[in-house]
Amino acid sequence: xxxxxDGPEDRLRRFATIxxxxxxxxxxxSSTRPEFEERLLPLARRLxxxxxxxxxxxxxxxxxxxxxxxxxxxxxxxxxxxxxCVDAYLVLYCGGDGDREDLRARSARLQHAMAAGFARAxxxxxxxxxxxxAQAALEAQGVVAQALHATExxxxxxxxxxxxxxxxxxxxxxVLQVNGALRRMFGLSEQGLRGRNVRDWVHPDDAPQTxxxxxxxxxxxxxxxxxxxxxxxxxxTVLWTNLTVSLLRDPDGEPQYQLALMEDTTERRLLNLRxxxxxxxxxxxxxxxxxxxxxxLEKALGAGEGQRFGLCYLDLDxxxxxxxxxxxxxGDRLLVEVADRxxxxxxxxxEMVARLGGDEFVALTTGSDTERTVDELAARIMNALLxxxxxxxxxxxxxxxxxIVEGPAGERSAAEVLRxxxxxxxxxxxxxxxxxxxxxxxxxxRAITRHGLTTALPTALDRGEFFIEYQPLVHLGDGSVRGAxxxxxxxxxxxxxxxxxxxxxxxxxxGLIVPLGRWVLEQSVRQAREWRDRHxxxxxxxLRINVNLxxxxxxxxxxxxxxxxxxxxxxxxxxxLCLEVTESALIGADDDLLKPxxxxxEMGVDIALDDFGTGYSNLANLRRLPVSVLKLDxxxxxxxxxxxxxxxxxxxxxxxxxxxxxxxxxxxVEGVETGAQAEQLRILGCDTAQGWYYARPGPPDRLHExxxxxxxx
Ligand code: C2E
Ligand code: MG
Ligand code: MG
Numbered sequence: 001x002x003x004x005x006d007g008p009e010d011r012l013r014r015f016a017t018i019x020x021x022x023x024x025x026x027x028x029x030s031s032t033r034p035e036f037e038e039r040l041l042p043l044a045r046r047l048x049x050x051x052x053x054x055x056x057x058x059x060x061x062x063x064x065x066x067x068x069x070x071x072x073x074x075x076x077x078x079x080x081x082x083x084x085c086v087d088a089y090l091v092l093y094c095g096g097d098g099d100r101e102d103l104r105a106r107s108a109r110l111q112h113a114m115a116a117g118f119a120r121a122x123x124x125x126x127x128x129x130x131x132x133x134a135q136a137a138l139e140a141q142g143v144v145a146q147a148l149h150a151t152e153x154x155x156x157x158x159x160x161x162x163x164x165x166x167x168x169x170x171x172x173x174x175v176l177q178v179n180g181a182l183r184r185m186f187g188l189s190e191q192g193l194r195g196r197n198v199r200d201w202v203h204p205d206d207a208p209q210t211x212x213x214x215x216x217x218x219x220x221x222x223x224x225x226x227x228x229x230x231x232x233x234x235x236x237t238v239l240w241t242n243l244t245v246s247l248l249r250d251p252d253g254e255p256q257y258q259l260a261l262m263e264d265t266t267e268r269r270l271l272n273l274r275x276x277x278x279x280x281x282x283x284x285x286x287x288x289x290x291x292x293x294x295x296x297l298e299k300a301l302g303a304g305e306g307q308r309f310g311l312c313y314l315d316l317d318x319x320x321x322x323x324x325x326x327x328x329x330x331g332d333r334l335l336v337e338v339a340d341r342x343x344x345x346x347x348x349x350x351e352m353v354a355r356l357g358g359d360e361f362v363a364l365t366t367g368s369d370t371e372r373t374v375d376e377l378a379a380r381i382m383n384a385l386l387x388x389x390x391x392x393x394x395x396x397x398x399x400x401x402x403x404i405v406e407g408p409a410g411e412r413s414a415a416e417v418l419r420x421x422x423x424x425x426x427x428x429x430x431x432x433x434x435x436x437x438x439x440x441x442x443x444x445x446r447a448i449t450r451h452g453l454t455t456a457l458p459t460a461l462d463r464g465e466f467f468i469e470y471q472p473l474v475h476l477g478d479g480s481v482r483g484a485x486x487x488x489x490x491x492x493x494x495x496x497x498x499x500x501x502x503x504x505x506x507x508x509x510x511g512l513i514v515p516l517g518r519w520v521l522e523q524s525v526r527q528a529r530e531w532r533d534r535h536x537x538x539x540x541x542x543l544r545i546n547v548n549l550x551x552x553x554x555x556x557x558x559x560x561x562x563x564x565x566x567x568x569x570x571x572x573x574x575x576x577l578c579l580e581v582t583e584s585a586l587i588g589a590d591d592d593l594l595k596p597x598x599x600x601x602e603m604g605v606d607i608a609l610d611d612f613g614t615g616y617s618n619l620a621n622l623r624r625l626p627v628s629v630l631k632l633d634x635x636x637x638x639x640x641x642x643x644x645x646x647x648x649x650x651x652x653x654x655x656x657x658x659x660x661x662x663x664x665x666x667x668x669v670e671g672v673e674t675g676a677q678a679e680q681l682r683i684l685g686c687d688t689a690q691g692w693y694y695a696r697p698g699p700p701d702r703l704h705e706x707x708x709x710x711x712x713x
Contacts, residue, residue: 015093016044022081029072048094061113066121076267079118126263165262171218173198185264203230220255240266282355285339293354300366303409310374310406312363313421317399317433319359324584330391341384374406378436401428402436423447454506469697476682483544486524487697508552517553529570546578551585559596574604582610601626630660634671657685
């Protein structure tokens with residue numbers, strides 16, 4: 001045995017071996033298992049390539065599925081074992097070092113394609129077989145004219161041995177003869193079938209033309225027909241078949257018998273149903289998915305005169321926080337519960353609920369009275385979300401924003417309706433969330449769509465459309481300006497100045513956040529240097545600069561090096577820089593994620609835990625994080641707005657401050673809007689503050705003026 005580690009070729013071979021071992025026992029091939037494995041190897045190679053190819057190509061899957069049929073793996077069990085095997089081993093042996101989640105998603109798509117390719121090839125093959133048999137029967141019949149009895153034996157052998165069900169009946173429909181395959185399909189004996197009448201086999205699922213075609217055939221107007229037909233079995237189950245019926249004529253050309261050939265498609269049908277279900281339903285919640293929803297919406301929009309539709313587009317508020325701080329498993333459980341509750345809201349005929357992806361759901365109502373029903377539907381949904389959801393022993397409060405679109409059928413396309421609903425939902429979210437809003441065509445036209453912004457983002461950085469505002473950080477003890485937080489803005493050519501909430505999530509989604517974040521860091525560190533040059537030498541030390549880091553930047557391998565380079569280029573000391581990371585990104589972070597922050601902290605860069613108190617963090621966890629500053633979220637300050645402040649809130653803040661100090665963390669508070677709040681927070685022991693009371697975010701010079709004022713005055 002070699003001690004060399006396996007190369008990709010060995011791993012591919014191993015996958016083919018496993019595959020062939022799984023499937024070989026259920027094939028009807030005449031080759032040996034090793035020969036069979038050789039046949040699978042090129043298929044395995046194509047799958048493996050498709051798994052890792054730059055752009056996904058479902059053809060590899062379809063070809064592999066079809067090749068299985070060619071290799072005599074026609075038993076549905078062969079497909080099922082193949083899919084299991086691909087599911088369990090393809091990524092493992094052939095995934096290379098690609099991203100596991102991408103690979104798994106691709107593997108699932110390949111499996112779909114394989115099943116589709118398999119089903120199609122099997123069907124084509126069966127049709128070809130049926131035709132050959134029908135031809136043979138007709139030919140045999142031609143010969144019958146001369147030597148019926150001589151060919152009888154041969155015909156019987158074909159008849160009995162055929163893998164396909166064959167039955168012969170007279171023109172009145174009385175069954176005369178059936179072969180073994182047909183008896184097995186029905187689970188009946190020869191006696192049980194012979195003498196039955198074809199017309200007894202009416203089934204509720206019969207296609208509308210079924211019996212018309214039959215009548216045309218037995219009356220000699222048609223030579224054959226082909227359709228899918230269901231039969232009742234005596235045990236109560238349903239047999240689905242591909243049925244071909246041909247008319248047999250006597251030597252004078254007069255109709256004499258009917259010949260039925262049937263192939264049992266019950267299992268394939270089940271498989272197809274399952275595939276259809278999987279393609280149209282969301283795996284996590286079991287709700288209809290985007291594809292299915294689009295079909296239904298299109299149908300509703302195509303309904304006739306007087307018909308209307310109403311749509312609620314729901315996005316959960318703050319779901320990302322749950323996902324980031326409690327983990328994806330908890331997020332998933334929350335979504336499942338939300339899905340269940342939503343489903344219970346739309347049970348009337350013409351109503352449906354679907355999951356579009358992530359935390360976005362839609363509910364649809366149709367009929368003539370949707371102006372009323374859609375409002376009720378939205379109210380039911382809001383109501384259904386009221387009760388907290390219990391996940392891992394925590395009671396989570398779930399809120400949502402809903403955009404409602406209602407209107408007559410036949411005016412707009414599904415895409416237009418969904419776009420309008422999406423815009424309206426965002427309007428509800430911008431208004432604070434936890435509400436529903438009604439679509440308004442004028443607002444739609446003005447709306448800044450996510451799509452529009454996303455496509456404009458990449459060029460915005462090159463075109464210099466971003467700029468930074470600075471908001472001072474003030475020492476609560478003596479009121480001096482100690483530094484500033486850099487807050488990025490986008491001066492959009494059409495929409496004017498956009499706040500980071502509008503575009504940071506999009507930049508995170510598209511990956512642009514990395515170059516954008518680097519740009520913000522570089523600009524603001526340069527700015528800090530300029531302040532130092534102009535302001536330098538004050539007793540209080542240099543003005544410090546706080547820069548926000550998005551969670552995506554944490555996982556970017558260049559973070560530490562970029563930061564070091566920028567600090568060196570500008571000649572700014574690491575101690576003058578503080579990186580703010582949102583609480584939810586750090587809670588539950590593993591050591592790998594914390595490593596770059598730890599390196600930066602060791603160099604002297606401060607790390608602040610931003611938005612503290614909005615996630616579901618465990619205070620005890622703070623100890624293991626490389627942070628030196630807690631930034632209390634604005635919500636704490638807000639609760640101090642009324643006078644007297646809620647004593648419980650005060651106690652909470654006091655507790656957090658004393659815990660932070662005992663861990664050697666400084667406490668900064670955000671959103672200080674009044675002098676009373678500032679005083680209250682000072683008494684509670686907070687160190688620095690930031691907010692409109694001192695200054696709104698503004699151009700860099702403003703800060704310089706402020707700092708000078710309090711240094712001199
Ligand atoms: P943040 O880091 O929590 O920033 C504080 C936000 O509170 C800022 O909103 C600021 O303008 C606002 N604010 C300050 N004082 C007051 C006040 O007294 N009252 C009220 N109501 N609000 C106040 P802004 O500028 O819209 O930024 C929103 C968020 O966008 C930031 O929250 C930060 O998470 C993110 N962000 C901003 N710039 C960047 C950036 O360069 N990179 C990344 N990754 N994120 C950024
Ligand atoms: Mg911040
Ligand atoms: Mg903050």
